[in-house]
Amino acid sequence: MRISDDRYTRDRLRLDLAVRFIRHEARTQTIRTWTGLTDDRIRKLYRSYLHRPGTVAFSRPRGRSPQQAAFFLRTPRLKQEAALVASLCTLLGALSPGQPQRAGMPSRGYGEALALCDAFEAYRALVPTAHISFEHLVYLHDALSRGDELKLATCTACGALHVAEQMVLIEPQCVYCAALASEQGGGCAR
Secondary structure, eight states: OOTTSHHHHHHHHHHHHHHHHHHTTOOHHHHHHHHOOOHHHHHHHIIIIISOTTSOOOOOOOSOOOOOGGGGGSSHHHHHHHHHHHHHHHHHTSSOSSSOSOSSSOOOOHHHHHHHHHHHHHHHHHOTTOOOOHHHHHHHHHHHHHOSSEEEEEOTTTOOEEEEESSOSSOOOOHHHHHHHHHTTSSOOO
16 A cells, blocks of 8 residues: 555645645644544544654643634724735635635635645745734635625725625725825725
């Protein structure tokens, strides 16, 4: 039996993905949802490969995953970071631009999970003092995919992609155009 046999490829890919999620400090529940591995297998994977003496220890967050859409719209900085990470997810294929994927839970394919990891790594490289954790990114991805709380919108003034609430009467502008409009008199820049 060789490790490269096709029947082992799927398991090896799931384990590699789980290690990548652990390195991004994902919770066990998130790893289980995206990989299909059991909690016990995830913990053993962490102990065997990532928690050895002489290696960098990765923290294992406990408790519930983030579940508030308002987190991404709280401050102008978080709005900018949410727009950036959502744009990266769209560019790398973790999110489909336009309509939500489906009304229920989003699909969780291997390629989508890799694209999500790539988007997070690019985001952390672009924003070293990032406020959005990997768990927040997973929630943002799910919320945008479902389309029930948040949506990807385009700025009415400049056309930039940004994250907005699903149920708004007037399409909001990006953070930059909203600040520019408020400087010019507080009105809408339309």
